[in-house]
Amino acid sequence: MLETDKLTKRFKDTLAVDGVSLELKKGESVGLLGPNGAGKSTAIAMISTLLKPSSGDVRLHGKSVLKHPGDMRRVLGVVPQKIALYEELSAYENLKFFGRLYGLSGKKLEQRIDYVLDLVGLADRKKELVKHYSGGMQRRVNLAAAMMHEPEVLIMDEPTVGIDPQSRNHLLETIRRLNREEGMTVLYTSHYMEEVEKLCDRVYIMDHGKVIAEGTKEELKAILSNQETVCIEFDQSYPDLFQKLSEIEGVQHADMDERRLKLMIPKGMRLLASLFHEAERHGAQVTNVHVQTPTLEDVFLRLTGRTLRD
Numbered sequence: 001m002l003e004t005d006k007l008t009k010r011f012k013d014t015l016a017v018d019g020v021s022l023e024l025k026k027g028e029s030v031g032l033l034g035p036n037g038a039g040k041s042t043a044i045a046m047i048s049t050l051l052k053p054s055s056g057d058v059r060l061h062g063k064s065v066l067k068h069p070g071d072m073r074r075v076l077g078v079v080p081q082k083i084a085l086y087e088e089l090s091a092y093e094n095l096k097f098f099g100r101l102y103g104l105s106g107k108k109l110e111q112r113i114d115y116v117l118d119l120v121g122l123a124d125r126k127k128e129l130v131k132h133y134s135g136g137m138q139r140r141v142n143l144a145a146a147m148m149h150e151p152e153v154l155i156m157d158e159p160t161v162g163i164d165p166q167s168r169n170h171l172l173e174t175i176r177r178l179n180r181e182e183g184m185t186v187l188y189t190s191h192y193m194e195e196v197e198k199l200c201d202r203v204y205i206m207d208h209g210k211v212i213a214e215g216t217k218e219e220l221k222a223i224l225s226n227q228e229t230v231c232i233e234f235d236q237s238y239p240d241l242f243q244k245l246s247e248i249e250g251v252q253h254a255d256m257d258e259r260r261l262k263l264m265i266p267k268g269m270r271l272l273a274s275l276f277h278e279a280e281r282h283g284a285q286v287t288n289v290h291v292q293t294p295t296l297e298d299v300f301l302r303l304t305g306r307t308l309r310d
Ligand SMILES: Nc1ncnc2c1ncn2[C@@H]1O[C@H](COP(=O)(O)OP(=O)(O)OP(=O)(O)O)[C@@H](O)[C@H]1O
Pocket: 011, 014, 015, 016, 034, 035, 036, 037, 038, 039, 040, 041, 042, 043, 158, 191
């Protein structure tokens, strides 16, 4: 129902989005995964008709959105990265304002406000001023506002950045329900691969303005079907040892943080003997070793040599 065709945006010297072609089918939940600066927000701004592409097009039901922006605005609910609410108004008043903008009034408007407040779990706090809400609650009202005009497609730009775990789970559950139970088509951008893994059927991975991989989660993970990820935890950090282990012949990628080292190796490679030998030489204590099935984070690491949070 919604597709972009070689969508491109250049800001002076920066090619923020470089020939991105995406497709969303009705009822699908699609993830746009990429690190900061990959071009996700810029792509979304063009899809939402807020930014004019340098070249390429966006099509809704086959019709160019550049030529018919009104069609897109009617069917699209956008949850922006920044909170777009009036702080001095209550949640109820904010939703009333947005509902009126979309042409709702009277009983229909009140019913819709009740529905979206219920959806985001804030019905009992609707009279409080938005400025007194937590960041997570404000984000929930942001989603409610985007849902006021019963959109067919919901686009979310990193809606969980910087919020408390309870609001995060609530938001993710709500989006999941909207997609699975109400058939809402969803485009969800994030640099948290766990969220995309949980919510999305299909994923586009973006880096430096380009789509570098696309597929269902299973298809993307199949890129690593001949690999295993070994996760090793130590009693403390051993930078020299970590370096040494990541240089063992056969190790394809290494990712280290504090006390943990993740090594991507070919399936069947015998790593443990050298691992324990090196650990002993460095006087290091291994506290846990396990082999992980590949995650989308591993796929990203394999494709770019970097982690999503680099
Ligand atoms: N208005 C602008 N003017 C100039 N450069 C811009 C503008 N907007 C974005 N960029 C640049 O375009 C690139 C892509 O940015 P964008 O915000 O789309 O990435 P993103 O994947 O959404 O990252 P984030 O997760 O941090 O929002 C970055 O290099 C950014 O600095």
